[in-house]
Amino acid sequence: MAEKEDITVNRNASFSEFGWEFQTNAAIVLFIRNIEDASSVRVEGAHEDIEITLYDGTVIYAQAKARAGNEPGKGSTDRLDGALKTMADDICQGDYRELVYVTNDDYPFGKSHDVTDLHGGGTLSFSELSDAVQDFIKEKARVHGIEGDALQAMSVSVIGFYGNDRDTRYKHVRAAIRDMLERLNLARHADVNDGSLRDQWGTMMRENAGTQNTEITVTKEDFVWPVIVMLCKVDSDDKSFEDYDEEDVQDIVREYESTVNYYTQKFEFVTKVSTDFDEFLANNTGKRSELRRRFIDAQWSSYTDILGLNEVSDGETRSIVAKLVMRKVLRRKDVIKMVKDGVNLGN
Known part of the structure; x- marks a missing residue:
């Protein structure tokens, strides 16, 4: 009996570690998407999994829920319910611009409320979802006291993140990084490596999450510095x-x-x-x-x-x-x- 319990604990620890990793990588993607308006990001913030502070003082609150199993859609409605429960507390802060439910599940609302536009990754606002899916979310949200304008501030973001193979697990995160480099006209610069940036930013976000003082954030200056360091590399082939x-x-x-x-x-x-x-x-x-x-x-x-x-x-x-x-x-x-x-x- 004791041996069986040890196996269960190890499995749960593995799932928990996967969830933490998804959260830190989701923070990278969301910060990149909002980088022009953002001033800083906090992982494991005072109120939410991911908190992105914008220049105007408002905040993007993101609740990250990862599917660790190999069955897309399984348990997704429970994860959504958990996210909505936390978002209800975010709404009370009064400083939110956007409330994001971010997951790696292609069926964030379950297979009975499928949104094909989210398969393989993507982001949709509440108003962009079908009436049937909106009604489903409203019903779930009402239980937690979420109604009206708060619903219009919600969005769902699916970020592909699964598998033991690093190239497979990180391919969507690295694609987001390459997209940012493309916008900066740096995509073809040999000294800038999206894989190395993902590793450095992943470490940066994990260290931030592990800091108990929630006032400590990753600033935009902190975030872009590794890019500058790579671009400033000068060696013998110059x-x-x-x-x-x-x-x-x-x-x-x-x-x-x-x-x-x-x-x-x-x-x-x-x-x-x-x-x-x-x-x-x-x-x-x-x-x-x-x-x-x-x-x-x-x-x-x-x-x-x-x-x-x-x-x-x-x-x-x-x-x-x-x-x-x-x-x-x-x-x-x-x-x-x-x-x-x-x-x-x-x-």
């Missing part, structure tokens, strides 16, 4: 170093990595390089990428003292390190502006 021996560049990059990282984060140095480049732009014409390279080639030696490179006897090493730091500073400046503009993040 065009700035094509005139140097590839192996020598790789060795220098490895040896001076800490120096490069330090100065590309140092405010005073970043400000000086950025100001000098803006002045160079004002006095020269051409494509920005070409002007950047011309500026680095012409001015790198003027920064060796600031970078502490005058003690380095090898001239090629001084040149590569100085150029690498300058390239990263200027690349980051351009990238930050591009990404900030794309997600409506003020300077």
